Amino acid sequence: MNMNKHWIKLKTLFAIAAVIITAALLSAEKQNDPVAQVSAYFRTQVDSLQGQVRLLREMLMTRAPQAQVQEAFLQSRLTYKRIESLVEYHFPETALKINGPNLLEAEVSEPEQPIYPTGFQVLEEVVFASDNWEPKAAIKEVDGLIFAVNRLKAQQANMSLTRSSVLDAIKLNLYRLITRGISGFDVPVALNSIPEARSTMRATVQLLNMFPEADQMHQSAQKTLQYLEQYTGDFNEFDRAVFVSKYVNPLCASMYQYQVDHAIPFVQTHNRAIAANAPHLFSEAAYDLSFYTPTGAPRPTAAIIDLGRQLFNDNRLSATGKRSCATCHMADKAFTDGLALNETIAGDRKLLRNTPTLLNAAYQPVQFLDSRVTFLEDQVHDVIANPAEMGGAFEHIVAAYTKDKVFRKSYQQAYGSNTVTAANIKYALAAYVRSLTAMNSPFDRYMRGDDQAMTAQEISGFNIFMGKAKCGTCHFMPAFNGSVPPYFEKMESEILGVPQTSDTLNAKLDLDSGKYHLYKIPHQLHSFKTTSVRNAAVTAPYMHNGVFATLREVIDFYNRGGGAGLGFELDNQTLPPDPLGLSEREKKDLEAFIGALTDTTSYKQKTIRL
């Protein structure tokens, strides 16, 4: 049937619905209905965004001076920030079209068909280009923006808003603000992040004010806004540590309290790792680790974890009977081996990759540097069956354990059954690895309100990490890995241009193809999962090939602009190639901050207790 006609009909329907809703709104008691007010707010703001992107187009058509276009661009972004919370929540795909990262994507079923990025971040590169000002190139991008904004307008009647969903959307947006917004993630060239944070907070205040009987929450939001309003410094100097710990976290907590006090149910969806009813992003137990656990995995009881620990240290899992998980993941080396590369089980050659720590492996939506598996259970299968690593066969392993009376006793305690199965062996090992959490570092304690937990130098290092050095744009808080806030369900991989050796004069690109080998997507060549920086102070050497022996070497690598700074011509490097210009003091502060992410106590307590 004719799609156009169909659209017209749909549009008419929407128009009619809009009229009905507007009429209903006018009669409703606006004062008492936050949802109606939010809806009206959204409509007004979308209209003004529409006006602004149209103006932007007009300016490009009439060849306005670049500086004026830049101003109009920034203005449009500020307006977008006023509705970002709702757009991201109700129109995630349109949000991506409006403000997605300037990176190629591809469907795995069509690896050769790049999906080109669109929206503000693409436009930003054109509008802020230092030479070759090409208004024409920008027009196409603005057209895309106009299209996306029109879509918001057409679809706004379809948003199913409730008090729960509005509060949820605002909270997720505050997470977005502190993890990505203030790090410069989405306005990387103009670095207009602080004014944008202000716009986000103004909107937050306005939206929260629509909720009645919320003094505490309103005050908290107002204070957060004030902190931003009074800030006069630049992007680099902004004190993110104070902003997050003293303002945004308490604001999130007051929203949580408001919802509890007014019995507004917390949204329950299965699309995120941080539960909607966590008081704030850094609360203890904010993560719901079952999100990263396959359905059907048994509840991780002490007995199952203990069985997993035994298995972890048991050589019988390998073909030769001479290797266990602990051979490479040693507890006293923070579950690494301290080597650049370990050896195959036959001892005839090096393994392809550096042994990563297992601390906080549970906080990853995918495992391995190339992201090849989702769950730890499958990771365990992969390692045991891998002929280079352990070369074990589950048939033999199950048979061996079935004969072992001592083992069967622990097994019986864990599973209440005597029949050893491969699945239960994997569950136990995975449960043990999942128990190796270390989220109580000085940084975590600081974020939970203990001002004394970090030194001034560590705090300064945090601010550099989240600001000038841009580390936080890839190593996202709070896990400091590539799992993307605020849902933490997707893991990013990046191309840094890691060299083969630490020789900077004759540097050669490391040849590991990384994630590319999974689906042969060209722009994923040499891309690796963004590993966590937590505990990095105790897990040298670094990177997928263990090329850097010290944190300082890692920082120097970034400071140079990664592979680009070593002279590699990698047109798909996703790390910005510009040098960071870090001073000696700044490097030291960064190192100190990474040190404040070390937590070797939480898991040790658990290991000893068992």
Next chain:
Amino acid sequence: MKLKYYLSATIAFLLGGYCLHAQQPAFDCTKSTFRSVNEALKYKDCATILSLRIVKDEVLNPEIGQLVHLETVDLQKNSYRFLPESVGALLRLKSMIISNNHLKKLPEAVGNWKQIEFLQLDNNGLSDLPLSITAWKQLKTLDLSWNNFSSLQKEITSLKSIRLLEVSHNGLLNLPEQIGKLSTLEELDLTFNKLKALPKSFTRLDKLKSLDLGDNQLEVLPENIHQMKALKSINVNNNQLRTLPASVAKLKSLESLYLSNNQLQSLPESLFGMQHLRNIILVGNPISKETIDRLKKALPHTNIVF
């Protein structure tokens, strides 16, 4: 392939429906295809078919749960990242297409789809399924291709009526031990995975007609493959097979055997007696010319590609 046939039939069926207008005289609610949840909500006591195919919807309207008469739903090619729990209210659902979205998980409530017969979940980001799928006792067709499964939970083996299961283009490392319980299975597509071995129970799939194991890392096929009596076609292209089990020759219904790009140096003697075989593809194996010549003589009516 059969699936494609079902698929195109369903598409034709859905697209053939009428875009409704309340005034239209011949309007039959149960036969009309509704194009949006809001539209269907006006007829919630009778709306049976809903197609949101390619409308670029981003979040499925949770009010879909009120459309309790829905039997056929097509959500293909939208951008859903999750389904609302309320889909669990669609108790009469028979056919559901959710292909080409961005789902990572399904809500537990899908276990309420007790009447579901046809379910397409291909081209999403799924790594596991809810335990409640054990309630899908009527399910005949399940398409999980192009997702992120590294393994399948044992619950999948409770699909009592399953005929067609597609799990191609995932990262499967192994199959559930109990896979043999799927005794109604007729077509199984596991191409493009990372299987190194098949579980013991596999050969209990004795209704299986079409077995696709191409592009895995298999080194052997089960010795007792002859128990899979219904097999008409076996595809093991692009694996690491070094030998073939002799019992393959006992498969009386076998018509096609695809073995290209393996490590086969020889063929079992029994194979030379498989007069009923129509096609055997041996391209890319280190088999001697003498063996091929002998095979040609032994099986003059078989199409032998080498």
